[in-house]
Amino acid sequence: MLTVETRAAVSPAEAKGMDTAALRAAFLAQGLFRTGEIRLVYTHYDRMIVGGAVPGADPLVLDHVAQAGTASLLDRRELGVVNVGGAGTVSAAGQDWHLDKGDVLYLPMGSGPVRFAGQGRFYLTSCPAHHAHPARLVKLADAKKLTLGAPETANHRTINQFIHPEVMPSCQLVLGYTQFHGGSVWNTMPAHLHDRRMEAYLYFDLPDPQRVLHLMGEPQETRHLVVANEEVAISPPWSIHCGAGTASYTFVWAMAGDNVDYRDVEAVPMESLR
Secondary structure, eight states: OEEEEEEOOOOHHHHHTOOHHHHHHHHEEOOOOOBTEEEEEEESSTTOEEEEEEOTTSOEEEOOOGGGTSSSGGGSEEEEEEEOSSOEEEEETTEEEEEOTTOEEEEOTTOOOEEEEESOOEEEEEEEOSSOOOOEEEOGGGSEEEEEOOGGGTOOEEEEEEESTTTOOOSSOEEEEEEEOTTOOEESOSOEEOTTEEEEEEEESOOTTOOEEEEEEETTEEEEEEEOTTEEEEEOTTSOOEEEESSOOEEEEEEEESOOOTTOOEEOOGGGOO
16 A cells, blocks of 8 residues: 655745644654555655555555656655664565665665565655666665764764765765664754755654654744654755654654765854754
8 A cells, every 4th residue: 555645845934933733744754654555755855755664464565656757666766765673675676685674775766666575664765866876785884884972962873874975876865874872862963954955854763652852943943843753854955953852762864955965064053043
């Protein structure tokens, strides 16, 4: 079963007047991981798609998605797959890849239908592509690691870069996930902007009933989303994106836009936030 929801772009002026329900409807994707289903959100931010595929007892196949306007989704798109569940298999273009929890698979434009099987909970991100780079499975041990922050600021964390120029090539998609060291809960603080790229955050490994307070909005017009496990915060290019949890968690960050330069950001000083 395939379900696709479209999210129109929201301007910063419009976002200033939104109440909680409107903010959540525009910027929070919920219920993406349902057994026996593929559930996608097609955004108008750099045409990024985010979603989940949970095969359960029977395999699932991702192929035609009307919103993409092509016979098969990957005819003019690339795809990142992150397994946030048990062991599973992803198959495409005559190849099979075994994904354990935390593994990341990149599939290029032209890969054709994608089959998901096993006990995996597969997080999907896709954006338009113009070139077919080689498919690649990246294990955590093969990711580029960047450790930032400190315990005294509650943001000691390791950033694991998977679909990234220093690990492997892609057209637009840049993806990785951040893991926290003991006692740290703040992510991406101090905050930043990157007007040339949108970003999406999947929060996972967050025990129920704990939550993450995800901050968004313009630096002088901040807003917030209260986010549960396996929910996605969609961040437009004009918005900051950072947050803090009531317990430890991991989050997948995925970006698409003008370039793939991870360091192409505009820092937002703490004292300027409102």
